[in-house]
Amino acid sequence: MSFELTILGSNSALPTSNRYPTAQVLEVPGFCFLIDCGEGTQIQLRRNKISFSKIRHVFISHLHGDHYYGLIGLISTMNLMGVKSDLHIYAHSELKTLIQPQLDFIRGDMTVKPIFHPLNFKKPQLIFESKKVEVLSFPVKHSIPTCGFLFREKQKPANIRKDMIKAYNIPIAAIKDIKAGADFTTAEGQVIANVDLTIPASKPTSYAFCTDTAFYPANASILNGVDLLYHETTFLEELKELARKTLHSTTKEAGEMATLSGAGKLLIGHFSARFKDISRFVEETREVFPNTEAAIEGRKYTI
Amino acid sequence: MSFELTILGSNSALPTSNRYPTAQVLEVPGFCFLIDCGEGTQIQLRRNKISFSKIRHVFISHLHGDHYYGLIGLISTMNLMGVKSDLHIYAHSELKTLIQPQLDFIRGDMTVKPIFHPLNFKKPQLIFESKKVEVLSFPVKHSIPTCGFLFREKQKPANIRKDMIKAYNIPIAAIKDIKAGADFTTAEGQVIANVDLTIPASKPTSYAFCTDTAFYPANASILNGVDLLYHETTFLEELKELARKTLHSTTKEAGEMATLSGAGKLLIGHFSARFKDISRFVEETREVFPNTEAAIEGRKYTI
Incomplete structure (x- = not known):
């Protein structure tokens, strides 16, 4: 089974003129998963010709605005388009409180039905399961409760x-x-x-999403052998102290997580707005983990 | 006195890959007014190199999402940047209810202090006044309570x-x-x-913003002699029936409003996403009001 990942946004919180806040789409056979939904996600979906009506599952890592402020606009647009479906939203339980007044305000025209699934920030949890695919959430280490997500094909029998x-x-x-x-x-x-x-079945395909998080080696076991690891590198090594303070990761820490996890490949993102050129992020991370690429908006990565 | 208008978004509700929802900045000596704040406004402010900290007054015409979903992101970013100031928000009283939970969520870090000023949807009202400039709100005709805004230099003595x-x-x-x-x-x-x-003082400079609205000639008197009129043209004439139904305007209706108001110039916008090429909007409107231009994102218009 192969997954296809499209990067819609790879920037951190402060806006830049050429990068959007975090959002990505993971297409697995039968499902189109939206992961985080920063402001402007619906515009980026349009630009990347991804149909809004295919999205039934949204995974929100945490409630900093650059990871969810685009959600209400997306839901509102799906309504305007007359999309009739459930929309499963996996997020901190507080999200419902935050956007419910806006949902109520458009209620009269609601064709989309948001269904909120609260995440567990204490321990890993199976949050979605189909016949062939499953999704686990797992706590990462940030200034507010935050989860990473592991998307994986189920182990097939031999x-x-x-x-x-x-x-x-x-x-x-x-x-x-x-x-x-x-x-x-x-x-x-x-x-x-x-x-x-x-004859053993082929290794199940897997993708993990880890942002926002400080360096957190305790998660290496859950990420063990992941095919593609998306890990934040908000800062270059020269801003290691700031990374500590804000509970973000540097390039080398992301590289180390990929090494510890035995990841096949590392994709880095959530770049601080202070860096216009992100080539240095890739160079620094490759010193630790050579098979690294930068998450570029509009680019597709086949897993 | 001259005003400078920068268009940040000229699209209607459904997103397109190349136009943003409604937002514009009007710079008058001493003030930087933000008019509507659709999703992505903060990115457009960055692209147009408009300093976030200059914005102290935001005017929200109505509570359809494409006119205000960018506000929470803007406030959040101003906070992250440590902007310490009052932010006056002129909008339907309901806006506070809609975004207060999100404001409360970031409250711990709040340096910006939003101050909500409820608009009057029954009659024109003076909502802002400085020594040299004043702003009036006036009801227009849409599916939910909506105001236009008239920004004008005060009449100077002879x-x-x-x-x-x-x-x-x-x-x-x-x-x-x-x-x-x-x-x-x-x-x-x-x-x-x-x-x-x-010797009579020079004619006071004025700018009026009318969107979203159906054709509403009753407003011609308040707009009388306005230097620049921004008026919505969501639809071409061929979709006149749809304009009726959705309480929007066509090209010719906008042209007629400019004529009835004795406007110096007409700027049209709020284009339906179904039209990729907007040149036809300009052609049709000019048949009624020749001094018409289309609102192009990133373009500045001196008044």
């Missing part, structure tokens, strides 16, 4: 070898157990090890 | 002719009355008509 079915006369009734890991005992009492009967 | 002061030995004590329109009687009893003693 594939049974057809030549072995024939060779050992394996009955259909036994196949389910073998796929789940069982050995097989023939009519003659010979035990055939599962490893000889099966 | 200038007294220095040659006449000398010729008739006019004492300083008499000058104030003459400036206010009085005749002058010389020591010999000769009455000198005011018109011979003074």
